[in-house]
Amino acid sequence: MTGMAPAFPAIRKALPQIGALAVVLLANWLVFPGFFDIRLQDGRLFGSVVDVFVRGAPVALLALGMTLVIATKGIDLSVGAVMAIAGAVAASMTNAGHGLPLTILAAIGVGLVCGLWNGMLVALLRIQPIVATLILMVAGRGIAQLITEGQIITFVDPALIFLAGGSFLSIPMPVVLVILMFVLTLLLVRATALGLMIEAIGVNLLSSAYSGVNTKVVLIAVYGWAGICAAVAGLVVAADIHGADANNAGLWLELDAILASVIGGTSLLGGRFNITLALLGALIIQAMNTGILLSGFRPEFNLVVKALVVLAVLLFQSPQLMGMLRVTFRRAPK
Amino acid sequence: MNQRTFPLFVTAAVFALAYAFCLSRFPAFASTRVFANLLTDNAFLGIVAVGMTFVIISGGIDLSVGSVIAFTGVFLAIMIERVHVNPWLAFVMILIIAALFGAGMGAIIHFLRMPPFIVTLAGMFLARGMSFVLTADSIPINHPLYAQLNELVIRLPGGGRLTLIAVVMLLVFAGGIVLAHFTRFGSYVYALGGNRTSAELMGVPVASATIRIYVLSSVLAAVSGIVFSLYTSAGYSLAATGVELDTIAAVIIGGTLLTGGSGYVIGTFVGILIQGLIQTYITFDGTLSSWWTKIAIGILLFAFIALQRVVTMAWPMRRVQAA
Numbered sequence: 001m002t003g004m005a006p007a008f009p010a011i012r013k014a015l016p017q018i019g020a021l022a023v024v025l026l027a028n029w030l031v032f033p034g035f036f037d038i039r040l041q042d043g044r045l046f047g048s049v050v051d052v053f054v055r056g057a058p059v060a061l062l063a064l065g066m067t068l069v070i071a072t073k074g075i076d077l078s079v080g081a082v083m084a085i086a087g088a089v090a091a092s093m094t095n096a097g098h099g100l101p102l103t104i105l106a107a108i109g110v111g112l113v114c115g116l117w118n119g120m121l122v123a124l125l126r127i128q129p130i131v132a133t134l135i136l137m138v139a140g141r142g143i144a145q146l147i148t149e150g151q152i153i154t155f156v157d158p159a160l161i162f163l164a165g166g167s168f169l170s171i172p173m174p175v176v177l178v179i180l181m182f183v184l185t186l187l188l189v190r191a192t193a194l195g196l197m198i199e200a201i202g203v204n205l206l207s208s209a210y211s212g213v214n215t216k217v218v219l220i221a222v223y224g225w226a227g228i229c230a231a232v233a234g235l236v237v238a239a240d241i242h243g244a245d246a247n248n249a250g251l252w253l254e255l256d257a258i259l260a261s262v263i264g265g266t267s268l269l270g271g272r273f274n275i276t277l278a279l280l281g282a283l284i285i286q287a288m289n290t291g292i293l294l295s296g297f298r299p300e301f302n303l304v305v306k307a308l309v310v311l312a313v314l315l316f317q318s319p320q321l322m323g324m325l326r327v328t329f330r331r332a333p334k
Numbered sequence: 335m336n337q338r339t340f341p342l343f344v345t346a347a348v349f350a351l352a353y354a355f356c357l358s359r360f361p362a363f364a365s366t367r368v369f370a371n372l373l374t375d376n377a378f379l380g381i382v383a384v385g386m387t388f389v390i391i392s393g394g395i396d397l398s399v400g401s402v403i404a405f406t407g408v409f410l411a412i413m414i415e416r417v418h419v420n421p422w423l424a425f426v427m428i429l430i431i432a433a434l435f436g437a438g439m440g441a442i443i444h445f446l447r448m449p450p451f452i453v454t455l456a457g458m459f460l461a462r463g464m465s466f467v468l469t470a471d472s473i474p475i476n477h478p479l480y481a482q483l484n485e486l487v488i489r490l491p492g493g494g495r496l497t498l499i500a501v502v503m504l505l506v507f508a509g510g511i512v513l514a515h516f517t518r519f520g521s522y523v524y525a526l527g528g529n530r531t532s533a534e535l536m537g538v539p540v541a542s543a544t545i546r547i548y549v550l551s552s553v554l555a556a557v558s559g560i561v562f563s564l565y566t567s568a569g570y571s572l573a574a575t576g577v578e579l580d581t582i583a584a585v586i587i588g589g590t591l592l593t594g595g596s597g598y599v600i601g602t603f604v605g606i607l608i609q610g611l612i613q614t615y616i617t618f619d620g621t622l623s624s625w626w627t628k629i630a631i632g633i634l635l636f637a638f639i640a641l642q643r644v645v646t647m648a649w650p651m652r653r654v655q656a657a
Contacts, residue, residue, distance in 0.1 A: 134582065
């Protein structure tokens with residue numbers, strides 16, 4: 001009994017998300033009976049369920065960084081544009097004849113610089129996160145187009161394409177990258193005191209500064225990490241389409257990433273986060289996307305469904321509404 | 335000059351400098367034709383920016399406006415071309431729909447105490463999604479009324495043509511200025527943005543004011559959508575993507591404080607003109623690519639936000655010293 005105690009609350013906390021994912025997957029299976037078929041071909045797993053994981057990888061990667069940012073009571077609107085910049089850098093580096101390690105390093109480095117810029121605006125100039133990151137969201141696509149000179153740069157380098165099309169131990173590479181980044185993030189925030197500091201900042205910036213947290217460094221680091229995550233997501237997307245599209249790479253994905261974090265129970269009011277559940281959130285979003293495609297609805301229908309999901313989550317997160325309900329239920333028996 | 339008007343003066347100075355620079359490179363910038371086109375091309379942006387100014391002054395944000403513009407265009411195209419409704423009736427219908435939409439968002443923001451950002455994000459998804467559900471095609475509008483309205487122009491000396499939609503924008507700005515500074519609603523908006531709790535204690539009807547602010551924003555987005563459909567003579571569900579960002583940028587460049595409580599509708603007008611000027615200059619130049627527009631707006635945005643920080647940090651101290 002005592003041995004189960006630590007694991008049990010964690011699973012119980014995740015029950016709504018696991019339930020939602022199960023319902024969406026079940027719905028997918030109902031409209032498309034072959035949904036759970038998985039086959040091994042050329043040493044890589046294929047199938048609709050696998051597709052959910054692979055297609056959901058960019059949003060999952062973004063959600064890792066976004067969750068930490070939201071936990072500090074912030075928001076990062078620029079991650080989609082940063083994806084485009086990282087993709088553009090990777091494509092032009094690989095076409096210039098540089099090897100894969102240098103290409104990846106350059107893309108991630110650029111993502112880190114973008115993240116640090118956001119972090120400095122938020123931490124040092126104390127600009128509201130939504131506005132600070134809006135600057136890069138607007139200018140970022142311009143910068144990406146500057147790198148690609150307004151064109152879609154395509155590349156044929158098999159090493160870079162491997163990041164999306166390849167597999168490791170028959171697991172598709174995007175999923176491997178998500179797992180890698182997830183473990184790294186988890187180690188960073190839960191094996192150290194960093195996660196606690198992030199939550200402290202989200203609850204109250206001033207009092208955490210008074211209790212000795214170096215809020216500026218933590219904030220900048222968190223936005224920097226979001227930039228790195230966005231760069232990895234940008235690499236995956238670029239490798240997937242074999243090219244860098246400055247206009248469309250990562251377009252509106254920042255919203256999906258925010259949605260994934262929020263579905264995962266991260267409070268928009270800061271101070272509470274759960275990266276594992278954010279990943280589940282990303283999976284739920286992608287499973288809905290896939291389901292809508294499989295059921296033959298137009299993909300645009302997605303937006304309406306997403307709007308309803310956001311509304312539902314809002315209602316659940318609202319302390320006011322929950323308070324009202326609690327009062328009603330308490331009164332009901334009398 | 336004080337803390338409130340200082341950003342406005344800077345905006346005006348930037349516009350004057352930018353205009354002088356354009357003029358030195360291309361003398362044609364002095365012609366009424368270029369200026370009238372500047373107004374016409376940015377009419378829809380200007381109209382929606384008036385609503386955004388009120389939202390931001392009240393301390394909120396509205397991400398749904400671009401989608402509402404697209405929805406309006408698609409709705410009008412379907413109603414006029416497929417259902418054959420009288421365009422005037424279709425205009426009234428969409429304005430009512432938009433008002434209800436804005437009221438819904440305002441109510442959720444107020445009663446559920448949810449951040450405006452996430453609520454209007456849901457609104458953005460919903461409006462964009464609904465226009466896709468109506469149709470994914472671009473539908474041309476060939477109704478004779480559209481041709482008539484587009485022919486209504488005031489000819490200016492020097493060959494400029496002040497179009498109907500430009501006049502509508504100027505009227506909306508005039509209305510916005512009156513609403514902000516000469517009505518009770520206007521002072522509620524400033525009070526809400528200054529400090530919500532004290533506004534409530536002072537007796538501002540917070541609920542109805544919040545709801546009316548978002549109704550205003552959505553209705554103006556629908557007006558902007560009508561203007562946009564006149565401008566393009568079509569309805570397309572992918573139209574006006576990213577307009578919410580351009581609008582927010584114009585409002586900030588116009589000197590409105592993002593923390594709320596301070597700003598001027600006329601500043602937003604100058605902000606719109608600055609953005610239009612950059613675009614016109616890039617078109618005139620011909621060698622610069624269009625993505626420079628985004629970078630230039632990004633730089634301006636940063637400059638003005640940094641300026642706001644400096645202003646808000648510097649002024650309160652001086653006030654304390656004076657007292």
